Amino acid sequence: MTIKRKAYIAGVFEHPTRKADDKSLAQLHAEAASGALADAGLSRADVDGYFCAGDAPGLGGLSMADYMGLQLRHIDTTETGGSSYVIHVGHAAEAIAAGKCNVALITLAGRPRAEGMATGTAPRSYGAAAPDVAFEFPYGPTVVNQYAMAAMRHMHQYGTTSAQLAWIKVAASQHAQHNPHALLREVVTVEEVLQSPIIADPLHRLDCCVITDGGGAIVVTRPEIARSLARPLVPVLGAGEAVKHQAGGRIDLTYTGAVRSGPAAFAEAGVAPADVKYVSIYDSFTITVLITLEDLGFAPKGQGGKLVADGNLVSGVGRLPFNTDGGGLCNNHPANRGGLTKVVEAVRQLRGEAHPRVQVKNCDVALAHGTGGSLATRHGSATVIIGRE
Amino acid sequence: MAGTERTIPGPPVNPETQAFWDAAGRGTLLLKRCIACSERHHYPRASCPFCGSDRTEWTEASGRGTIYSYSVFRRAPVPYAIAYVTLAEGPTMMTNIVDCDLDAIRIGQVVRLTFKPTEGGPPVPMFSPA
Numbered sequence: 001m002t003i004k005r006k007a008y009i010a011g012v013f014e015h016p017t018r019k020a021d022d023k024s025l026a027q028l029h030a031e032a033a034s035g036a037l038a039d040a041g042l043s044r045a046d047v048d049g050y051f052c053a054g055d056a057p058g059l060g061g062l063s064m065a066d067y068m069g070l071q072l073r074h075i076d077t078t079e080t081g082g083s084s085y086v087i088h089v090g091h092a093a094e095a096i097a098a099g100k101c102n103v104a105l106i107t108l109a110g111r112p113r114a115e116g117m118a119t120g121t122a123p124r125s126y127g128a129a130a131p132d133v134a135f136e137f138p139y140g141p142t143v144v145n146q147y148a149m150a151a152m153r154h155m156h157q158y159g160t161t162s163a164q165l166a167w168i169k170v171a172a173s174q175h176a177q178h179n180p181h182a183l184l185r186e187v188v189t190v191e192e193v194l195q196s197p198i199i200a201d202p203l204h205r206l207d208c209c210v211i212t213d214g215g216g217a218i219v220v221t222r223p224e225i226a227r228s229l230a231r232p233l234v235p236v237l238g239a240g241e242a243v244k245h246q247a248g249g250r251i252d253l254t255y256t257g258a259v260r261s262g263p264a265a266f267a268e269a270g271v272a273p274a275d276v277k278y279v280s281i282y283d284s285f286t287i288t289v290l291i292t293l294e295d296l297g298f299a300p301k302g303q304g305g306k307l308v309a310d311g312n313l314v315s316g317v318g319r320l321p322f323n324t325d326g327g328g329l330c331n332n333h334p335a336n337r338g339g340l341t342k343v344v345e346a347v348r349q350l351r352g353e354a355h356p357r358v359q360v361k362n363c364d365v366a367l368a369h370g371t372g373g374s375l376a377t378r379h380g381s382a383t384v385i386i387g388r389e
Numbered sequence: 390m391a392g393t394e395r396t397i398p399g400p401p402v403n404p405e406t407q408a409f410w411d412a413a414g415r416g417t418l419l420l421k422r423c424i425a426c427s428e429r430h431h432y433p434r435a436s437c438p439f440c441g442s443d444r445t446e447w448t449e450a451s452g453r454g455t456i457y458s459y460s461v462f463r464r465a466p467v468p469y470a471i472a473y474v475t476l477a478e479g480p481t482m483m484t485n486i487v488d489c490d491l492d493a494i495r496i497g498q499v500v501r502l503t504f505k506p507t508e509g510g511p512p513v514p515m516f517s518p519a
Contacts, residue, residue, distance in 0.1 A: 134400030148460035248430035249480025
């Protein structure tokens with residue numbers, strides 16, 4: 001069975017807040033849901049499938065269905081960190097294709113800034129029962145120094161440079177200047193990235209994504225319902241997911257789960273990397289983008305540095321426009337989970353609703369990719385390819 | 390000689406890993422080896438992550454290894470080096486590189502095992518330049 005063209009993204013919403021001192025977590029989820037449903041021209045009463053992940057409060061899907069008064073016949077709380085919502089799009093399409101629901105709602109929200117969370121720089125433990133914790137937590141693994149080890153190895157093995165990584169941030173900043181909601185709207189140069197303080201060798205402060213409150217939501221629905229609505233038609237063409245882990249100690253930090261999620265999505269969609277006009281790539285750090293683009297087939301392994309350099313990711317300038325909202329590096333990384341906003345900007349591009357200065361011409365095939373967890377230990381990779389009719 | 394003044398949180402010990410941490414207390418690094426497929430793995434599990442067999446045994450590691458990757462965390466109050474070290478026996482493990490000039494650490498460097506005390510737990514295996 002394939003999901004190709006069996007489900008459509010009918011509504012998307014990115015919460016405009018970047019610091020939500022005056023809102024509760026459940027409230028942010030619900031506001032995001034209302035935004036995406038209004039965008040689609042649907043209401044809460046139409047929702048019969050609900051998807052959320054570890055950022056949802058309480059008992060997750062149960063608590064939020066209760067809060068929003070949803071009447072559900074399908075629920076999916078797949079948790080793969082920041083890539084969860086990209087996986088949810090694929091799962092929603094599967095559920096719709098199988099007749100398990102008609103209108104699937106996916107929500108994300110969080111308030112790490114309001115709560116003063118040391119997101120990237122404090123060692124994170126997922127509890128004493130996690131089988132890995134005793135063998136990792138004593139060594140001070142933070143989000144930054146783990147991704148930094150992947151960057152360090154890539155540089156050692158392939159000669160990737162800090163300047164090449166910096167180009168990824170530069171491209172994101174070129175796009176973010178046009179986004180009034182972006183946390184960081186200032187255009188930066190390669191030199192400014194390289195002169196920003198080192199957080200964990202070789203990653204500088206400006207190699208790291210922003211920390212923001214907020215959220216977003218996506219509505220996926222059946223083709224017949226999508227055609228009855230007033231919005232442009234955005235079919236789901238293909239989806240792939242993968243989990244990469246430490247493989248019992250056979251560590252290889254030079255690739256991600258995208259080596260499996262990408263080909264699966266391309267095969268289902270029946271397209272190749274050369275057909276893709278726009279990419280949303282999870283950008284927790286610059287290195288995340290570079291390795292992912294290689295793994296998805298946009299550059300041979302080890303050659304990602306050349307792909308991302310010299311403005312090649314800048315819309316209207318380079319050959320592979322990426323993250324035209326400014327991405328996690330400049331715009332928004334709500335709840336420390338950037339997968340949902342990746343899908344949102346890809347939908348804007350396909351609808352022709354991106355900012356005119358970054359809108360890709362004739363954008364008919366777009367790819368959104370999420371990476372959740374840690375590049376250095378265990379992560380979930382998710383790729384969706386979407387189109388327009 | 391930076392990197393050792395940091396307070397190291399004690400690892401939580403459970404029945405599955407008790408033997409590993411008892412050995413660590415004696416200055417020995419243990420690896421799990423699968424009796425069915427002969428492969429060694431880390432972190433240690435009761436069942437083999439390669440073939441699924443629950444016939445696993447503890448074996449002693451030589452304590453020799455090379456640095457696969459590392460990063461010095463400059464933002465910390467006391468900068469320290471996190472690393473993956475590939476053991477002579479095969480598996481690669483997360484660790485810290487200690488008792489050395491943090492700026493002189495390199496991928497491929499040969500390192501040897503040492504143990505460092507933790508707060509409220511058994512000592513943990515770390516590595517320093519050989």
